[in-house]
Amino acid sequence: MAHIEVAEGIPGIRSLVLFRPETGEHLYKLVQALLRGPSSLTEAERELIAAYVSHRNGCSFCMNSHAAAARCLYGNKTALVDEVLEDLQRAPVNAVLRSLLRIAGKVQVSGREVSQEDIDDARHAGATDGEIHEAVLIAATFSLFNRYVDGLASLTPEDPAEYAVMGKRMAENGYVLPAKKS
Amino acid sequence: MPHIQVNKDLPGIRSLMAFSPRTAEPMGALAEALLRSSDGMTPGERELIATYVSYLNDCFYCHHSHGELACYYLGGDRELVDQVRKDYTSAPISAKLKALLNIAGKVQKGGKQVTPADVENARSQGATDKDIHDAVLIAAAFCMFNRYVDGLASEAPTDLSSYGPRARQVAEKGYGSHIYANQQP
Numbered sequence: 001m002a003h004i005e006v007a008e009g010i011p012g013i014r015s016l017v018l019f020r021p022e023t024g025e026h027l028y029k030l031v032q033a034l035l036r037g038p039s040s041l042t043e044a045e046r047e048l049i050a051a052y053v054s055h056r057n058g059c060s061f062c063m064n065s066h067a068a069a070a071r072c073l074y075g076n077k078t079a080l081v082d083e084v085l086e087d088l089q090r091a092p093v094n095a096v097l098r099s100l101l102r103i104a105g106k107v108q109v110s111g112r113e114v115s116q117e118d119i120d121d122a123r124h125a126g127a128t129d130g131e132i133h134e135a136v137l138i139a140a141t142f143s144l145f146n147r148y149v150d151g152l153a154s155l156t157p158e159d160p161a162e163y164a165v166m167g168k169r170m171a172e173n174g175y176v177l178p179a180k181k182s
Numbered sequence: 183m184p185h186i187q188v189n190k191d192l193p194g195i196r197s198l199m200a201f202s203p204r205t206a207e208p209m210g211a212l213a214e215a216l217l218r219s220s221d222g223m224t225p226g227e228r229e230l231i232a233t234y235v236s237y238l239n240d241c242f243y244c245h246h247s248h249g250e251l252a253c254y255y256l257g258g259d260r261e262l263v264d265q266v267r268k269d270y271t272s273a274p275i276s277a278k279l280k281a282l283l284n285i286a287g288k289v290q291k292g293g294k295q296v297t298p299a300d301v302e303n304a305r306s307q308g309a310t311d312k313d314i315h316d317a318v319l320i321a322a323a324f325c326m327f328n329r330y331v332d333g334l335a336s337e338a339p340t341d342l343s344s345y346g347p348r349a350r351q352v353a354e355k356g357y358g359s360h361i362y363a364n365q366q367p
Contacts (some may be wrong), residue, residue, distance in 0.1 A: 003301045004311040020315055022215050029208035037204055111332025112240065119185045129186040133202060140329035147322035150293025152315065
C-alpha cells in the first residue's frame with residue numbers, strides 16, 4: 001500500500017502525478033522533452049538509458065515500464081534491451097551508446113563519480129556534447145523518478161502483461177499527464 | 183572544467199540550463215511549484231530540505247545555493263541552516279520538520295529506505311499526505327539536480343559571498359529562465 005492516500009488501482013508514477021498535478025505536470029513535460037524531444041539519440045536508446053538506470057536503482061516499476069517502451073521502439077531488436085540489463089559489458093551495443101550507458105551508470109551512483117576518462121572515452125567513441133548532456137540528465141532524472149515512485153511505495157504491478165501495455169502506450173503516445181477520473 | 187562546452191559566465195545549473203533551454207523550462211517550473219509553494223510547508227522549510235539533501239549528496243553548488251535561499255527566507259539565520267546540514271536532530275526546528283527531514287534523508291539513499299514507521303512518525307507530528315509527498319519529491323528532485331550539476335562538472339564558485347545575490351534574485355523573482363537568460367546579479 002502506498003504511504004499516502006492515492007487513487008486505488010492506479011500504478012506507479014501515474015498515481016503520484018494525479019495526487020499532485022501541480023508538480024506532476026512539469027515532471028511529465030521534462031520526461032517528454034528528454035525522451036521524445038529532438039535528439040541525435042533514438043527514442044529507443046533514450047528509453048534504454050532510463051531502463052538501465054532504473055534497473056540499477058532497483059526500481060522495478062520504472063525498469064519494467066521503460067524496458068517495455070524500449071522493446072516496442074527497438075522493433076526487431078527487442079533482445080538488446082534484456083542483454084543490456086543483464087550485462088552491459090557483453091551486450092552488442094554500439095560504442096557511443098555503450099560509453100553513454102557507462103556514464104549513466106556512474107551518475108546513478110553520484111554525479112561526482114563521472115571522471116574525465118569516462119568523458120574522453122565517450123568523445124573518442126564519437127559522442128557529442130549534446131549526447132553526453134542527455135545521458136547525464138536522463139540518469140539524473142531517473143534518479144528522481146525511481147526515488148519518487150519507491151519513496152512513496154506506489155503500486156507496482158507484478159504481471160509482465162501490464163507493462164507490455166504500458167510500454168506500447170509510452171512508445172505510441174509519449175508522456176501525457178493522465179486526466180483525473182471523476 | 184565542465185565536461186561539456188557551456189557559457190563560462192554562468193555558474194552551476196545556470197550554465198546547464200542555458201545549454202539546454204528545452205529541458206530547463208520544465209525543471210525551472212518544477213522547482214518553482216515545489217520550492218516556492220506555501221501549501222503546508224513554508225518556502226523556508228522546503229529550501230532547508232533541499233539544502234540537507236544536497237549536503238548529503240556532497241553537491242557544493244546546490245547546498246550553498248539552497249542554503250542561502252533558506253537563510254534568506256528564515257530572516258538571515260545562517261547558524262540554523264548550518265545546524266540542519268550537520269545535525270538537524272538538535273536544531274531548533276519543529277518535530278514535524280525533523281520527521282520530514284528524516285524521510286528526505288532516507289530518499290537520498292534510495293526510495294525503498296522509507297519505512298511505514300518513518301511515515302507514521304511524520305503523521306503523528308502533524309504532517310499531512312501533501313507534506314509527506316512534497317518532502318519525498320523535494321528529496322528526489324535534488325537527487326536529480328545534484329547529479330546534473332556534478333555529473334557534468336559545472337562550475338561551482340568557491341567565493342561564498344557570490345551565493346547571496348543569486349539567492350536574493352530567486353527569492354524575489356522565482357525560478358525560471360531569467361536566472362540564466364538575464365545578467366547575473
